[in-house]
Amino acid sequence: MTKGLTVSHLTTGYGHKNIITDLNLSTLPKNKVVALLGPNGSGKSTLLRALAGLNKATGKIVYDGLDFMQCPFVERARRVVYLPQSLPAGVHLRVLESVIVAQRASNFQATDENAILDVLARLGITHLTLSYLDELSGGQKQLVGLAQSLIRKPDILLLDEPLSALDLNYQFHVMDMVKKETVQRDMVTVIVVHDINIALRHADYIVMLKHGGLIAEGIPCEVITPENLATVYGVQGRIEYCSRGYPQVLVDGLI
Numbered sequence: 001m002t003k004g005l006t007v008s009h010l011t012t013g014y015g016h017k018n019i020i021t022d023l024n025l026s027t028l029p030k031n032k033v034v035a036l037l038g039p040n041g042s043g044k045s046t047l048l049r050a051l052a053g054l055n056k057a058t059g060k061i062v063y064d065g066l067d068f069m070q071c072p073f074v075e076r077a078r079r080v081v082y083l084p085q086s087l088p089a090g091v092h093l094r095v096l097e098s099v100i101v102a103q104r105a106s107n108f109q110a111t112d113e114n115a116i117l118d119v120l121a122r123l124g125i126t127h128l129t130l131s132y133l134d135e136l137s138g139g140q141k142q143l144v145g146l147a148q149s150l151i152r153k154p155d156i157l158l159l160d161e162p163l164s165a166l167d168l169n170y171q172f173h174v175m176d177m178v179k180k181e182t183v184q185r186d187m188v189t190v191i192v193v194h195d196i197n198i199a200l201r202h203a204d205y206i207v208m209l210k211h212g213g214l215i216a217e218g219i220p221c222e223v224i225t226p227e228n229l230a231t232v233y234g235v236q237g238r239i240e241y242c243s244r245g246y247p248q249v250l251v252d253g254l255i
């Protein structure tokens with residue numbers, strides 16, 4: 001039995017329009033953070049939504065021998081959490097209430113306030129516990145969305161641009177936390193990011209898409225190459241190592 005999430009011959013889209021056709025990925029491993037990269041409109045959100053069962057799809061999505069295409073939606077929803085790019089607007093709930101709702105919705109768990117306060121503390125947002133969702137900044141909402149996702153204790157965590165509104169400190173903090181949670185909970189985590197250097201620094205594995213097709217997958221230094229940057233983003237980039245030994249992408253310009 002494969003240890004992780006396997007995607008084969010996946011076709012998905014909207015209405016009659018296919019965005020992704022016959023996509024095959026190697027097994028996305030447990031305990032690892034997978035960064036999903038690609039230009040705007042390349043199908044990253046569409047892929048995450050298909051993995052979560054929110055878009056119609058054909059093909060096979062198998063997790064530890066369980067075929068998601070065949071299993072009841074409730075079972076799949078219990079195992080897979082998808083955090084969209086933004087939370088629904090106009091929800092007048094306190095942060096604590098919204099995380100309680102997420103916790104109770106998952107597996108019909110009883111409210112465990114200590115676990116909720118713990119996740120808020122680990123995300124550094126204890127001070128927002130009693131704030132209203134619709135009065136938060138964009139970055140604060142993203143952190144609450146993460147709290148709602150983590151409290152559900154999924155097997156597969158799908159995060160769609162969770163860093164886009166976060167400051168530098170929180171970007172690092174969240175990536176460190178997501179990595180720790182991924183290992184501790186033995187999860188498969190797939191995270192969409194646009195910042196190549198974040199992916200290079202924090203991801204264990206990278207999947208790179210363009211026009212709904214797979215360009216490359218593998219460990220970061222094998223996927224983030226000048227050739228792939230040129231193919232996927234149309235930029236002239238190079239990988240340099242900083243004085244502390246971390247690889248970084250420098251972009252010299254457009255091709």
Ligand SMILES: Nc1ncnc2c1ncn2[C@@H]1O[C@H](COP(=O)(O)OP(=O)(O)OP(=O)(O)O)[C@@H](O)[C@H]1O
Pocket residue numbers: 014019038039040041042043044045046047
């Ligand atoms: N609800 C929808 N109905 C029809 N087409 C859609 C819908 N959502 C997305 N698309 C189309 O699917 C394609 C892929 O969009 P998707 O949102 O998956 O891209 P993405 O890689 O996540 O982009 P971004 O980085 O800009 O968020 C785009 O051409 C987009 O126009």
